[in-house]
Amino acid sequence: MASPGAAGSIRLDKLLWFLRFARSRSLxxxxxxxGxxxxxxRRVTRSSCAVHAGATLVLPVGERIEVIRLLTLPVxxxxxPEAQACYVRLEAANTPAS
Structure with a gap:
């Protein structure tokens, strides 16, 4: 079986789990x-949706909303630290100004 990076895409549920935005694939x-x-x-409601490097994701993380751009797909x-190297945060919404 080829690695996710070799295929050029990865399932959205697996991506969230690999990047540690969810504690399990079922979550x-x-x-x-x-939704x-x-x-x-665009709003995604299918876990099998393919995600490619360069995609922009908007997702809830606790009480805040994160906007990230994928730099590379995790394997x-x-x-x-390995997971965080795969994306960059574009903006931190709902965070107090320092």
């Missing part, structure tokens, strides 16, 4: 099914 699927995720500006659920 990621529930978040997606509830809380936007992929490149595994590794440690947090």
């Amino acid at each position: 990621a699927q529930a978040i997606i099914a509830a 809380h995720i936007r992929l490149d500006g 595994r659920r590794g440690p947090a």
